[in-house]
Amino acid sequence: MAPLADQIASRRTFAIISHPDAGKTTLTEKLLLYTGSIQTAGSVKGKSSSKHAVSDWMDIEKERGISVTSSVLQFTYDGCCVNILDTPGHQDFSEDTYRTLMAADAAVMVIDAAKGVEAQTKKLFKVCTLRHIPIFTFVNKLDREARDPFDLMEEIESVLGIGTYPMNWPIGCGQNFRGVFNRRARRVIAFEGDGHANATKKVAEIEAELGAPELGELIGEANHENLMDDIELLDGAGDELDYAAVSCGKLSPVFFGSALTNFGVEPFLKEFLRLAPSPLPYTDTLTGEQVDPQRDDFSGFVFKIQANMDKNHRDRIAFVRICSGKFERGMEAFHMQGGKKLKLATGTSLMADDRAIVDEAYAGDIVGLFDPGIFSIGDTVCTGKTHVQFPEIPTFAPEMFSRITQVNTLKRKQFVKGMEELAQEGAIQIFREPGFGMESVIVGVVGVLQLEVLEQRLKSEYGVEVRRTGLPYTDVRWIKTDPKTFEFSSLNVTRDTLKVEDMRGRRLLLFTSPWNVNWAVDKNPDIELSEVGNWE
Ligand code: G4P
Numbered sequence: 001m002a003p004l005a006d007q008i009a010s011r012r013t014f015a016i017i018s019h020p021d022a023g024k025t026t027l028t029e030k031l032l033l034y035t036g037s038i039q040t041a042g043s044v045k046g047k048s049s050s051k052h053a054v055s056d057w058m059d060i061e062k063e064r065g066i067s068v069t070s071s072v073l074q075f076t077y078d079g080c081c082v083n084i085l086d087t088p089g090h091q092d093f094s095e096d097t098y099r100t101l102m103a104a105d106a107a108v109m110v111i112d113a114a115k116g117v118e119a120q121t122k123k124l125f126k127v128c129t130l131r132h133i134p135i136f137t138f139v140n141k142l143d144r145e146a147r148d149p150f151d152l153m154e155e156i157e158s159v160l161g162i163g164t165y166p167m168n169w170p171i172g173c174g175q176n177f178r179g180v181f182n183r184r185a186r187r188v189i190a191f192e193g194d195g196h197a198n199a200t201k202k203v204a205e206i207e208a209e210l211g212a213p214e215l216g217e218l219i220g221e222a223n224h225e226n227l228m229d230d231i232e233l234l235d236g237a238g239d240e241l242d243y244a245a246v247s248c249g250k251l252s253p254v255f256f257g258s259a260l261t262n263f264g265v266e267p268f269l270k271e272f273l274r275l276a277p278s279p280l281p282y283t284d285t286l287t288g289e290q291v292d293p294q295r296d297d298f299s300g301f302v303f304k305i306q307a308n309m310d311k312n313h314r315d316r317i318a319f320v321r322i323c324s325g326k327f328e329r330g331m332e333a334f335h336m337q338g339g340k341k342l343k344l345a346t347g348t349s350l351m352a353d354d355r356a357i358v359d360e361a362y363a364g365d366i367v368g369l370f371d372p373g374i375f376s377i378g379d380t381v382c383t384g385k386t387h388v389q390f391p392e393i394p395t396f397a398p399e400m401f402s403r404i405t406q407v408n409t410l411k412r413k414q415f416v417k418g419m420e421e422l423a424q425e426g427a428i429q430i431f432r433e434p435g436f437g438m439e440s441v442i443v444g445v446v447g448v449l450q451l452e453v454l455e456q457r458l459k460s461e462y463g464v465e466v467r468r469t470g471l472p473y474t475d476v477r478w479i480k481t482d483p484k485t486f487e488f489s490s491l492n493v494t495r496d497t498l499k500v501e502d503m504r505g506r507r508l509l510l511f512t513s514p515w516n517v518n519w520a521v522d523k524n525p526d527i528e529l530s531e532v533g534n535w536e
Pocket of ligand 1: 018019020021022023024025026027140141142143144257258259260261
């Protein structure tokens, strides 16, 4: 077994983001195919296939063909140990994407070559930039008619506000897509064969110098000439790849390919792994210092909690991103928020459809810990004499509110349990009016699909039917002022402003318009209002 330093240095942990249907799932699957992690394409997730993997565990995902929850896939390739964190494509789950990105050291943005930057690409990209991590672009579906690559790069730059640097360049598109030109190696990689849709085998590649006589036959004379013109244009622009700009997310290395036919997947993977960072340090809020991933002491934080992943076990898994050192199954670690030592007894990792027990893992890896209900999102676990604590993960302000009432009042216990567990998972935020019980709860979400998922999960996992009534609130403000210094009920707010408490007893106001927010600010000058609620 390689020493700690080498193990950690070999880690590459990243998330893939895309507008639904751009090809994120297909690309993930092909990465696994290339690395020998799966034998047949179709086993990660096939919307129309009968095989569903762990990332597809929820009925709603199957019905809608959207990926709601995140899972983690690990494989080794070219001496790297790669962790892919899957993220939901739909904007209603962008908070989940944000939390997942907290655990990633890089992001890959998949773009459909015919459609360019789509609505969801924009939203998820924005979430990505909050992390200041390197963002790589994979322009997909070159096996179909695609837009001009220069246009696509310009669109990425103008719409997303990030610089682009083509790492490779496509040779033709549609039926005429013959290969890519690797700009660093200055070699043409011509693909052999017709590019079978849903190719399940690695694609054969032939390499040649630009201008080599055999290229006319390999990629076609016209393609060869166009390529030479394009490369001259690109080279004319003259700039070298600026690693510093890539590292802070200001410049995106761009790759072109077709995940479905496997064209360009391997060249992307190789270059990506060369450029993507090994585990980045996280800040210790106790000292303000960066925690070196290479230090001996183990540390990590919970970025995601998921209940009932396996209905037979009805368990809850806390996903921990390891920030430093080595994790060993059964090790004792200090849970900072709980103020207690814990035995990290069950480590699981998710790989396709079996949940293997993890015996050891290193900084950069994700482990799923069995959670008897003690962890919250953002919690730190660590070993060693000097404790560390990682920053809180901020919650997004909900944009949509509903009152959720149970239909059958005899199921009160299950209803309360379900609502609380789902809120702890961060799937929803729940609010109560002071003095009211849990029989009717106000739920805040970023998008309506979260409410549908809530309804379905309460039914299938907790056996509870609920009624959902839309509420007119649009804006929310947490009250940061010490609750002992004012009387909540006597705050001067408009009549349609609602005073509520969140799960942690923090007080907040729900408003029906920004005008009402301004009213509250004007009439209560001693009260400090905040747009974000943080996990404490
Ligand atoms: P997503 O996770 O980003 O939502 O996209 P996904 O990979 O599921 O791909 C969406 C659709 O696009 C799928 O077709 C998939 O086969 C197709 N696709 C992905 N990559 C490529 C590519 O490089 N070229 C072409 N031509 N198509 C591609 P579908 O018919 O919606 O689903 P399925 O029935 O094939 O699973």
